[in-house]
Amino acid sequence: MGQARLVRVAVAVAAAARRLSAAGVPSPRADAELLAAHVLGVPRGRLALAGGLAPDALARFEQLVAARADRVPLQHLTGTAGFGRLELAVGPGAFVPRPETELLAQWAVGTGGAVVVDLASGTGALALAVAHELPAAQVLAVERSPAALAWLRRNAADRAAAGDRPVEVVAGDATDPAVLSDLDGTVDLVVCNPPYVPAGTPVPPEVADHDPPEAVFAGPDGLAVIRPVIVRAARLLRPGGWLGLEHHETHPPLLPRLLQPWFTRVTDHRDLVGRPRYVTGQRVAD
Ligand SMILES: C[S@@+](CC[C@H](N)C(=O)[O-])C[C@H]1O[C@@H](n2cnc3c(N)ncnc32)[C@H](O)[C@@H]1O
Known part of the structure:
Protein backbone atom coordinates (compact mmCIF):
# COMPACT_ATOMS: atom_id res chain seq x y z
CA MET A 1 0.00 0.00 0.00
CA GLY A 2 2.73 2.44 1.09
CA GLN A 3 4.83 1.47 -1.94
CA ALA A 4 1.85 2.04 -4.27
CA ARG A 5 1.33 5.53 -2.80
CA LEU A 6 5.01 6.38 -3.34
CA VAL A 7 4.75 5.28 -6.94
CA ARG A 8 1.75 7.53 -7.37
CA VAL A 9 3.84 10.54 -6.35
CA ALA A 10 6.55 9.55 -8.80
CA VAL A 11 3.99 9.02 -11.55
CA ALA A 12 2.26 12.33 -10.86
CA VAL A 13 5.59 14.17 -10.88
CA ALA A 14 6.68 12.48 -14.12
CA ALA A 15 3.40 13.38 -15.83
CA ALA A 16 3.66 16.95 -14.54
CA ALA A 17 7.24 17.24 -15.80
CA ARG A 18 6.13 16.12 -19.27
CA ARG A 19 3.31 18.67 -19.25
CA LEU A 20 5.62 21.48 -18.11
CA SER A 21 8.24 20.52 -20.69
CA ALA A 22 5.62 20.67 -23.45
CA ALA A 23 4.64 24.14 -22.19
CA GLY A 24 8.25 25.33 -22.55
CA VAL A 25 9.00 25.64 -18.83
CA PRO A 26 12.81 25.78 -18.58
CA SER A 27 13.25 23.37 -15.63
CA PRO A 28 10.19 21.08 -15.82
CA ARG A 29 11.36 18.25 -13.58
CA ALA A 30 12.60 20.53 -10.81
CA ASP A 31 9.42 22.61 -10.93
CA ALA A 32 7.20 19.50 -10.82
CA GLU A 33 9.10 18.20 -7.80
CA LEU A 34 9.01 21.57 -6.04
CA LEU A 35 5.25 21.88 -6.57
CA ALA A 36 4.68 18.35 -5.27
CA ALA A 37 6.87 19.08 -2.26
CA HIS A 38 4.92 22.30 -1.68
CA VAL A 39 1.57 20.48 -1.77
CA LEU A 40 2.85 17.77 0.57
CA GLY A 41 4.56 20.25 2.89
CA VAL A 42 7.93 18.53 2.74
CA PRO A 43 11.38 19.58 1.50
CA ARG A 44 12.03 18.54 -2.12
CA GLY A 45 14.81 16.21 -0.97
CA ARG A 46 12.33 14.19 1.11
CA LEU A 47 9.67 13.89 -1.57
CA ALA A 48 10.23 10.18 -2.10
CA LEU A 49 9.66 9.53 1.61
CA ALA A 50 6.55 11.66 1.95
CA GLY A 51 3.91 9.06 1.11
CA GLY A 52 1.39 9.36 -1.68
CA LEU A 53 -0.76 12.18 -2.93
CA ALA A 54 -4.30 11.83 -1.52
CA PRO A 55 -7.09 12.79 -3.96
CA ASP A 56 -7.45 16.36 -2.66
CA ALA A 57 -3.67 16.85 -2.69
CA LEU A 58 -3.48 15.41 -6.21
CA ALA A 59 -6.18 17.83 -7.36
CA ARG A 60 -4.29 20.73 -5.78
CA PHE A 61 -1.05 19.56 -7.40
CA GLU A 62 -2.66 19.33 -10.84
CA GLN A 63 -4.12 22.80 -10.40
CA LEU A 64 -0.67 24.21 -9.63
CA VAL A 65 0.92 22.32 -12.53
CA ALA A 66 -1.71 23.76 -14.88
CA ALA A 67 -0.91 27.26 -13.64
CA ARG A 68 2.82 26.64 -14.06
CA ALA A 69 2.15 25.34 -17.60
CA ASP A 70 0.45 28.72 -18.16
CA ARG A 71 3.83 30.16 -17.13
CA VAL A 72 2.79 31.57 -13.77
CA PRO A 73 6.14 31.88 -11.92
CA LEU A 74 6.92 28.94 -9.66
CA GLN A 75 7.54 31.34 -6.78
CA HIS A 76 4.06 32.84 -7.11
CA LEU A 77 2.61 29.34 -6.80
CA THR A 78 4.65 28.34 -3.76
CA GLY A 79 4.49 31.87 -2.29
CA THR A 80 8.20 32.02 -1.54
CA ALA A 81 11.53 32.68 -3.19
CA GLY A 82 14.84 31.56 -1.76
CA PHE A 83 17.44 34.31 -1.59
C1 LIG B 1 14.39 44.64 -10.69
S1 LIG B 1 13.30 44.96 -9.33
C2 LIG B 1 14.44 44.52 -8.04
C3 LIG B 1 13.86 44.40 -6.69
C4 LIG B 1 14.88 43.95 -5.63
N1 LIG B 1 15.93 44.94 -5.50
C5 LIG B 1 15.47 42.61 -5.97
O1 LIG B 1 16.66 42.52 -6.25
O2 LIG B 1 14.73 41.61 -5.97
C6 LIG B 1 13.28 46.74 -9.31
C7 LIG B 1 12.42 47.38 -8.24
O3 LIG B 1 12.58 48.79 -8.33
C8 LIG B 1 11.35 49.42 -8.08
N2 LIG B 1 11.47 50.76 -8.65
C9 LIG B 1 11.51 51.11 -9.96
N3 LIG B 1 11.74 52.43 -10.08
C10 LIG B 1 11.85 52.92 -8.81
C11 LIG B 1 12.09 54.22 -8.27
N4 LIG B 1 12.28 55.28 -9.06
N5 LIG B 1 12.13 54.35 -6.93
C12 LIG B 1 11.94 53.29 -6.11
N6 LIG B 1 11.71 52.04 -6.56
C13 LIG B 1 11.67 51.86 -7.90
C14 LIG B 1 10.33 48.51 -8.70
O4 LIG B 1 9.05 48.72 -8.16
C15 LIG B 1 10.92 47.14 -8.33
O5 LIG B 1 10.43 46.71 -7.09
Whole structure:
Protein backbone atom coordinates (compact mmCIF):
# COMPACT_ATOMS: atom_id res chain seq x y z
CA MET A 1 0.00 0.00 0.00
CA GLY A 2 2.73 2.44 1.09
CA GLN A 3 4.83 1.47 -1.94
CA ALA A 4 1.85 2.04 -4.27
CA ARG A 5 1.33 5.53 -2.80
CA LEU A 6 5.01 6.38 -3.34
CA VAL A 7 4.75 5.28 -6.94
CA ARG A 8 1.75 7.53 -7.37
CA VAL A 9 3.84 10.54 -6.35
CA ALA A 10 6.55 9.55 -8.80
CA VAL A 11 3.99 9.02 -11.55
CA ALA A 12 2.26 12.33 -10.86
CA VAL A 13 5.59 14.17 -10.88
CA ALA A 14 6.68 12.48 -14.12
CA ALA A 15 3.40 13.38 -15.83
CA ALA A 16 3.66 16.95 -14.54
CA ALA A 17 7.24 17.24 -15.80
CA ARG A 18 6.13 16.12 -19.27
CA ARG A 19 3.31 18.67 -19.25
CA LEU A 20 5.62 21.48 -18.11
CA SER A 21 8.24 20.52 -20.69
CA ALA A 22 5.62 20.67 -23.45
CA ALA A 23 4.64 24.14 -22.19
CA GLY A 24 8.25 25.33 -22.55
CA VAL A 25 9.00 25.64 -18.83
CA PRO A 26 12.81 25.78 -18.58
CA SER A 27 13.25 23.37 -15.63
CA PRO A 28 10.19 21.08 -15.82
CA ARG A 29 11.36 18.25 -13.58
CA ALA A 30 12.60 20.53 -10.81
CA ASP A 31 9.42 22.61 -10.93
CA ALA A 32 7.20 19.50 -10.82
CA GLU A 33 9.10 18.20 -7.80
CA LEU A 34 9.01 21.57 -6.04
CA LEU A 35 5.25 21.88 -6.57
CA ALA A 36 4.68 18.35 -5.27
CA ALA A 37 6.87 19.08 -2.26
CA HIS A 38 4.92 22.30 -1.68
CA VAL A 39 1.57 20.48 -1.77
CA LEU A 40 2.85 17.77 0.57
CA GLY A 41 4.56 20.25 2.89
CA VAL A 42 7.93 18.53 2.74
CA PRO A 43 11.38 19.58 1.50
CA ARG A 44 12.03 18.54 -2.12
CA GLY A 45 14.81 16.21 -0.97
CA ARG A 46 12.33 14.19 1.11
CA LEU A 47 9.67 13.89 -1.57
CA ALA A 48 10.23 10.18 -2.10
CA LEU A 49 9.66 9.53 1.61
CA ALA A 50 6.55 11.66 1.95
CA GLY A 51 3.91 9.06 1.11
CA GLY A 52 1.39 9.36 -1.68
CA LEU A 53 -0.76 12.18 -2.93
CA ALA A 54 -4.30 11.83 -1.52
CA PRO A 55 -7.09 12.79 -3.96
CA ASP A 56 -7.45 16.36 -2.66
CA ALA A 57 -3.67 16.85 -2.69
CA LEU A 58 -3.48 15.41 -6.21
CA ALA A 59 -6.18 17.83 -7.36
CA ARG A 60 -4.29 20.73 -5.78
CA PHE A 61 -1.05 19.56 -7.40
CA GLU A 62 -2.66 19.33 -10.84
CA GLN A 63 -4.12 22.80 -10.40
CA LEU A 64 -0.67 24.21 -9.63
CA VAL A 65 0.92 22.32 -12.53
CA ALA A 66 -1.71 23.76 -14.88
CA ALA A 67 -0.91 27.26 -13.64
CA ARG A 68 2.82 26.64 -14.06
CA ALA A 69 2.15 25.34 -17.60
CA ASP A 70 0.45 28.72 -18.16
CA ARG A 71 3.83 30.16 -17.13
CA VAL A 72 2.79 31.57 -13.77
CA PRO A 73 6.14 31.88 -11.92
CA LEU A 74 6.92 28.94 -9.66
CA GLN A 75 7.54 31.34 -6.78
CA HIS A 76 4.06 32.84 -7.11
CA LEU A 77 2.61 29.34 -6.80
CA THR A 78 4.65 28.34 -3.76
CA GLY A 79 4.49 31.87 -2.29
CA THR A 80 8.20 32.02 -1.54
CA ALA A 81 11.53 32.68 -3.19
CA GLY A 82 14.84 31.56 -1.76
CA PHE A 83 17.44 34.31 -1.59
CA GLY A 84 20.74 33.30 -0.05
CA ARG A 85 19.91 31.96 3.38
CA LEU A 86 16.48 33.64 3.43
CA GLU A 87 13.03 32.60 2.26
CA LEU A 88 11.08 35.64 1.13
CA ALA A 89 7.34 35.93 0.62
CA VAL A 90 6.55 36.82 -2.99
CA GLY A 91 3.46 37.08 -5.13
CA PRO A 92 1.55 39.20 -7.62
CA GLY A 93 2.71 42.80 -7.85
CA ALA A 94 6.31 42.20 -6.85
CA PHE A 95 9.46 41.29 -8.76
CA VAL A 96 10.65 37.77 -7.93
CA PRO A 97 14.23 37.98 -6.55
CA ARG A 98 16.74 36.34 -8.89
CA PRO A 99 19.68 34.05 -8.06
CA GLU A 100 22.11 36.36 -9.90
CA THR A 101 21.31 39.14 -7.42
CA GLU A 102 22.67 36.93 -4.64
CA LEU A 103 26.14 37.70 -6.03
CA LEU A 104 25.58 41.41 -5.43
CA ALA A 105 24.31 40.57 -1.93
CA GLN A 106 27.46 38.55 -1.21
CA TRP A 107 29.66 41.40 -2.42
CA ALA A 108 27.70 43.82 -0.22
CA VAL A 109 28.09 41.62 2.86
CA GLY A 110 31.83 41.34 2.18
CA THR A 111 32.10 45.12 1.88
CA GLY A 112 30.27 45.74 5.14
CA GLY A 113 29.23 49.09 6.54
CA ALA A 114 27.39 50.57 9.48
CA VAL A 115 24.74 52.35 7.38
CA VAL A 116 23.44 50.56 4.28
CA VAL A 117 20.75 51.72 1.84
CA ASP A 118 18.98 49.45 -0.67
CA LEU A 119 17.47 51.57 -3.45
CA ALA A 120 14.54 50.00 -5.39
CA SER A 121 14.22 47.21 -2.85
CA GLY A 122 11.28 45.21 -4.25
CA THR A 123 10.48 42.39 -1.82
CA GLY A 124 13.54 43.45 0.19
CA ALA A 125 15.97 40.80 -1.02
CA LEU A 126 19.19 42.82 -0.84
CA ALA A 127 18.28 44.82 2.27
CA LEU A 128 17.13 41.79 4.23
CA ALA A 129 20.11 39.65 3.18
CA VAL A 130 22.50 42.38 4.33
CA ALA A 131 20.60 42.85 7.60
CA HIS A 132 20.74 39.10 8.19
CA GLU A 133 24.47 38.78 7.54
CA LEU A 134 25.57 42.10 9.11
CA PRO A 135 23.67 42.26 12.41
CA ALA A 136 25.32 45.53 13.46
CA ALA A 137 24.31 47.41 10.31
CA GLN A 138 21.48 49.91 10.12
CA VAL A 139 19.73 48.99 6.85
CA LEU A 140 17.17 51.11 5.02
CA ALA A 141 15.12 49.95 2.03
CA VAL A 142 13.53 52.38 -0.45
CA GLU A 143 10.73 51.26 -2.78
CA ARG A 144 7.99 53.22 -4.54
CA SER A 145 5.53 50.57 -5.80
CA PRO A 146 2.65 50.14 -3.32
CA ALA A 147 2.30 46.46 -4.25
CA ALA A 148 6.01 45.79 -3.78
CA LEU A 149 5.98 47.77 -0.53
CA ALA A 150 3.35 45.42 0.88
CA TRP A 151 5.62 42.41 0.24
CA LEU A 152 8.65 44.33 1.50
CA ARG A 153 6.93 45.27 4.77
CA ARG A 154 5.75 41.71 5.26
CA ASN A 155 9.24 40.28 4.67
CA ALA A 156 10.85 42.94 6.87
CA ALA A 157 8.42 42.11 9.68
CA ASP A 158 9.05 38.37 9.27
CA ARG A 159 12.83 38.82 9.40
CA ALA A 160 12.61 41.12 12.42
CA ALA A 161 10.41 38.54 14.15
CA ALA A 162 13.05 35.93 13.32
CA GLY A 163 15.63 38.01 15.17
CA ASP A 164 17.33 40.14 12.50
CA ARG A 165 17.84 43.82 13.19
CA PRO A 166 14.76 45.51 11.69
CA VAL A 167 15.14 47.02 8.22
CA GLU A 168 13.62 50.48 7.93
CA VAL A 169 11.21 50.56 4.98
CA VAL A 170 10.93 53.90 3.18
CA ALA A 171 8.12 54.49 0.68
CA GLY A 172 9.41 56.77 -2.03
CA ASP A 173 11.23 57.35 -5.29
CA ALA A 174 14.80 56.10 -5.05
CA THR A 175 15.92 58.85 -7.43
CA ASP A 176 14.29 61.69 -5.47
CA PRO A 177 16.93 63.88 -3.74
CA ALA A 178 14.44 64.52 -0.90
CA VAL A 179 14.17 60.83 0.02
CA LEU A 180 16.60 60.05 2.87
CA SER A 181 18.20 63.48 2.36
CA ASP A 182 19.03 63.49 6.09
CA LEU A 183 21.53 60.70 5.35
CA ASP A 184 23.33 62.54 2.53
CA GLY A 185 27.08 62.11 2.80
CA THR A 186 26.89 59.56 5.62
CA VAL A 187 26.01 56.20 4.04
CA ASP A 188 28.69 53.48 3.91
CA LEU A 189 27.11 51.26 1.27
CA VAL A 190 24.38 51.66 -1.35
CA VAL A 191 23.09 48.56 -3.11
CA CYS A 192 20.65 48.71 -5.97
CA ASN A 193 19.03 46.26 -8.34
CA PRO A 194 16.85 48.64 -10.35
CA PRO A 195 14.77 48.01 -13.46
CA TYR A 196 17.34 47.89 -16.26
CA VAL A 197 16.07 45.89 -19.23
CA PRO A 198 15.92 47.97 -22.45
CA ALA A 199 12.30 48.45 -23.53
CA GLY A 200 11.24 46.02 -26.23
CA THR A 201 13.68 43.29 -25.17
CA PRO A 202 11.95 39.89 -25.47
CA VAL A 203 11.45 38.30 -22.05
CA PRO A 204 9.95 34.95 -20.96
CA PRO A 205 6.20 34.81 -20.21
CA GLU A 206 6.85 34.63 -16.46
CA VAL A 207 8.48 38.06 -16.69
CA ALA A 208 6.23 39.61 -19.34
CA ASP A 209 2.99 38.60 -17.64
CA HIS A 210 3.88 38.54 -13.94
CA ASP A 211 6.82 40.79 -13.06
CA PRO A 212 5.58 44.41 -12.92
CA PRO A 213 6.85 46.24 -16.05
CA GLU A 214 8.16 49.10 -13.89
CA ALA A 215 10.34 46.56 -12.08
CA VAL A 216 11.90 45.26 -15.30
CA PHE A 217 12.03 47.82 -18.10
CA ALA A 218 13.74 51.21 -18.00
CA GLY A 219 13.52 53.13 -21.25
CA PRO A 220 15.07 52.43 -24.65
CA ASP A 221 18.59 51.81 -23.30
CA GLY A 222 17.58 50.38 -19.90
CA LEU A 223 19.32 53.26 -18.12
CA ALA A 224 16.29 55.42 -17.27
CA VAL A 225 16.51 54.56 -13.56
CA ILE A 226 20.22 53.74 -13.40
CA ARG A 227 21.25 57.26 -14.50
CA PRO A 228 19.45 59.15 -11.70
CA VAL A 229 20.06 56.38 -9.15
CA ILE A 230 23.83 56.79 -9.61
CA VAL A 231 23.46 60.50 -8.90
CA ARG A 232 21.33 59.77 -5.83
CA ALA A 233 23.74 57.11 -4.55
CA ALA A 234 26.65 59.52 -4.97
CA ARG A 235 24.83 62.06 -2.80
CA LEU A 236 24.00 59.52 -0.11
CA LEU A 237 27.47 58.00 0.19
CA ARG A 238 30.26 59.30 2.38
CA PRO A 239 33.70 59.63 0.77
CA GLY A 240 35.13 56.10 0.73
CA GLY A 241 31.66 54.51 0.76
CA TRP A 242 30.70 51.90 -1.83
CA LEU A 243 28.03 51.48 -4.49
CA GLY A 244 27.00 48.06 -5.85
CA LEU A 245 24.62 48.30 -8.81
CA GLU A 246 23.10 45.49 -10.87
CA HIS A 247 22.74 46.19 -14.60
CA HIS A 248 21.96 44.74 -18.03
CA GLU A 249 24.66 42.86 -19.93
CA THR A 250 24.73 45.62 -22.57
CA HIS A 251 25.59 48.33 -20.03
CA PRO A 252 29.30 47.87 -19.17
CA PRO A 253 30.60 50.14 -21.98
CA LEU A 254 28.24 52.91 -20.80
CA LEU A 255 28.66 52.72 -17.03
CA PRO A 256 32.20 54.09 -16.49
CA ARG A 257 31.19 57.44 -18.00
CA LEU A 258 28.09 57.61 -15.78
CA LEU A 259 30.05 56.68 -12.64
CA GLN A 260 33.27 58.56 -13.33
CA PRO A 261 32.28 61.95 -11.84
CA TRP A 262 31.89 60.43 -8.35
CA PHE A 263 33.40 56.95 -8.24
CA THR A 264 36.82 55.35 -8.39
CA ARG A 265 37.91 51.69 -8.43
CA VAL A 266 35.00 50.98 -10.80
CA THR A 267 34.84 47.23 -11.41
CA ASP A 268 32.36 45.12 -13.30
CA HIS A 269 31.41 41.65 -12.02
CA ARG A 270 30.00 38.66 -13.91
CA ASP A 271 27.04 36.49 -12.98
CA LEU A 272 26.73 32.71 -12.69
CA VAL A 273 26.67 32.25 -16.48
CA GLY A 274 29.50 34.69 -17.15
CA ARG A 275 27.48 37.74 -18.19
CA PRO A 276 28.46 41.18 -16.86
CA ARG A 277 25.87 41.71 -14.11
CA TYR A 278 26.84 44.28 -11.50
CA VAL A 279 29.25 47.15 -11.12
CA THR A 280 30.91 48.41 -7.96
CA GLY A 281 32.66 51.67 -7.25
CA GLN A 282 34.01 53.66 -4.34
CA ARG A 283 32.88 57.22 -3.68
CA VAL A 284 35.63 59.81 -4.05
CA ALA A 285 35.69 62.99 -1.99
CA ASP A 286 34.08 66.03 -3.66
C1 LIG B 1 14.39 44.64 -10.69
S1 LIG B 1 13.30 44.96 -9.33
C2 LIG B 1 14.44 44.52 -8.04
C3 LIG B 1 13.86 44.40 -6.69
C4 LIG B 1 14.88 43.95 -5.63
N1 LIG B 1 15.93 44.94 -5.50
C5 LIG B 1 15.47 42.61 -5.97
O1 LIG B 1 16.66 42.52 -6.25
O2 LIG B 1 14.73 41.61 -5.97
C6 LIG B 1 13.28 46.74 -9.31
C7 LIG B 1 12.42 47.38 -8.24
O3 LIG B 1 12.58 48.79 -8.33
C8 LIG B 1 11.35 49.42 -8.08
N2 LIG B 1 11.47 50.76 -8.65
C9 LIG B 1 11.51 51.11 -9.96
N3 LIG B 1 11.74 52.43 -10.08
C10 LIG B 1 11.85 52.92 -8.81
C11 LIG B 1 12.09 54.22 -8.27
N4 LIG B 1 12.28 55.28 -9.06
N5 LIG B 1 12.13 54.35 -6.93
C12 LIG B 1 11.94 53.29 -6.11
N6 LIG B 1 11.71 52.04 -6.56
C13 LIG B 1 11.67 51.86 -7.90
C14 LIG B 1 10.33 48.51 -8.70
O4 LIG B 1 9.05 48.72 -8.16
C15 LIG B 1 10.92 47.14 -8.33
O5 LIG B 1 10.43 46.71 -7.09
